[in-house]
Amino acid sequence: MMRRTLLLCLALVSMASADVWVDISEGERLYREAGGYGCAVCHGQVGDGGGQAGGYIRGAGLDQLNESLLTNAPMQPLSTVLSEQDRLNISAYLADLAERPLITARFENGQWVGQAEPVSAGQTVDLVLYNATFEPLAVDFPVLKQPLTLPALGTDVWTGVIQDPTLDLPGLTLERL
């Protein structure tokens, strides 16, 4: 809660006009639901791209969002349902996402392979887990505390503190970005 409020203030300061409030949670809701299908279907669950057409947009600013809504055919219809305030909220959510390094991991052919943005010890990360197989998969990286099961072709996002990506994620081959 502390962190969220702090970010809210930061976002506030960085806006051109100082009396604009942004609501990160509302931005997240819009990210999932805008237009009935959300941004996630084209940009991944947490702006990670998720192998979809839209690609990575963590940290994209309001200008980039406005520009895309204006010029990008798949996004143009959304411009009619997103108010200026909605756009501010969404870009605040995208800025909030970019505060956390992203680690993506994909299970295929019997092994986990992934990519990690630079992480320092003790940082909170978003870990996107994708099961590329046609069977459900139990995931038991120690850092998860509680094992989870990914459905066939399922994705889950874990957000939490990681001490060392290699030690905390044994068996996952990570490419450092």
Next chain:
Amino acid sequence: MKLFKSLALVIVSLSGFVWAESIAVYKSPTCGCCTEWVKIMEKAGHTVDVYHPADLMSLKQELGVPRQLGSCHTAVINDFVFEGHIPEADILAFLENPPEGAKGLAVPGMPGQSPGMARPGETYSGFNVIEFNDQHQLKLFNRY
């Protein structure tokens, strides 16, 4: 296009499956790529009825689309469910000879080189067509 339509009709008459009167497509009013997909189906000679339900997400659930296979639009043909940007050829192949127990097909998410997303004339590539059943078991149906 004409040729394709007659070809489809020939397939229909050969295999004996009866194509529904029309395809029902459920989408959000603000979905442009859904409309592009509908246009492709119409060009191929099918009649498409488009609906804009208030709650698309729960409709997908009711129709039995596994959550992780979700895309933007959902089509219903002869009680089978087709989720997302599936090439027409795969829908025809499926309906011609529905795999045992199958509920439908899906192209999850929004692949850039899929029908309705790709530029006109661009080769479809970089995605899988997934078959699913009522128990949400999945199988590979086709690979692009």
